[in-house]
Amino acid sequence: MKTNHRSLFPIFAIGAILVATTITGFAQEGAPKTGGPGGESVFHVIWNGGWLIRLIWLAIIGTSVTMVTFVIQNIISLRIQRQAPSVMVSAIDVDLTAGNYQAAWQTCNANDNYLANVLKVGLERLGRGKEAVEDGVAEAALREAQIMRTRNSYLSVIGVISPMIGLLGTVIGMMGAFATLGASGISDPRGLATSIGEVLMATASGLFIAIPAFIAYYVFRNRSQMVIVHADHQINNLLAEIPYVSLQGVRIGDDFNAGTGVEAEGATLSRKVSMALTTNCPVCSGAVTPGQNPCPHCHTTLDWARHSASIFFATSRVVAAPSS
Numbered sequence: 001m002k003t004n005h006r007s008l009f010p011i012f013a014i015g016a017i018l019v020a021t022t023i024t025g026f027a028q029e030g031a032p033k034t035g036g037p038g039g040e041s042v043f044h045v046i047w048n049g050g051w052l053i054r055l056i057w058l059a060i061i062g063t064s065v066t067m068v069t070f071v072i073q074n075i076i077s078l079r080i081q082r083q084a085p086s087v088m089v090s091a092i093d094v095d096l097t098a099g100n101y102q103a104a105w106q107t108c109n110a111n112d113n114y115l116a117n118v119l120k121v122g123l124e125r126l127g128r129g130k131e132a133v134e135d136g137v138a139e140a141a142l143r144e145a146q147i148m149r150t151r152n153s154y155l156s157v158i159g160v161i162s163p164m165i166g167l168l169g170t171v172i173g174m175m176g177a178f179a180t181l182g183a184s185g186i187s188d189p190r191g192l193a194t195s196i197g198e199v200l201m202a203t204a205s206g207l208f209i210a211i212p213a214f215i216a217y218y219v220f221r222n223r224s225q226m227v228i229v230h231a232d233h234q235i236n237n238l239l240a241e242i243p244y245v246s247l248q249g250v251r252i253g254d255d256f257n258a259g260t261g262v263e264a265e266g267a268t269l270s271r272k273v274s275m276a277l278t279t280n281c282p283v284c285s286g287a288v289t290p291g292q293n294p295c296p297h298c299h300t301t302l303d304w305a306r307h308s309a310s311i312f313f314a315t316s317r318v319v320a321a322p323s324s
Helices: 003-030 042-048 051-077 086-098 101-109 113-123 130-184 188-239
Strands: 268-281 314-320
Touching: 051 130, 051 188, 086 101, 086 113, 086 188, 101 113, 113 130, 113 188, 130 188
Parallel strands: none
Antiparallel strands: 268 314
């Protein structure tokens, strides 16, 4: 399952807007004010707190935007209809039932999801036997599942480090407040209390990020497992009825080759490979060449423009009984 980095940009932008809106509202409504005529907003306090305080708050904002980005991305991607679409499964099942293994591979190759990426590896090993297919599917499933879980694990990392970043900002702010107290005494207790309240905002912000990050991590961990189990079940069903013995020597994929037709020892079926591009009539299910009108079997005029989106054309493969 490849990660399209371009697709992350709009998600990242949405996350930044949500975080900026939340922080602005919090600063305007709940942020403490410093003493003096009119007071100062929390943004002025952060900006005037020195480069180290500004760097810590920049890290807090960065982790919050990243968390929102991963949450939105997981909501979009960790769905059964995204990782194992029922329409795609039905199309592949039709191709495999008809023996159009190259067409099934092309369907997988044209899609980027868990089921397609795993099943494609298995189809490429059809000519090497059932054991090779099962090994390939297991390896691909492990790889794709690890990619899916790794992206979600970043939420756990954010949940761990964000309170630490906030605590670091609080400690540095407290050090500055007590340094001022030691130099000038407690002549302004209200100002000291306000300063302490301001630096504690860093810890509160870190916790504000960590709590939803941990909740999202466990929710998406369970959802990803549910998606993986469903997709693996669909893959096993699709591969269950494939005649591996009669497909020895076949190469599926970019280097498609229908094989030499040499029977494996113990095979009960012989193969006849037709290089004509054919499909089934959507009315009578008879063999028909794409674009042919009317159907030679039921004489129905076919609307190829309407059916082309749901019918996959590829080199057909016919398994026939051996001639006597």
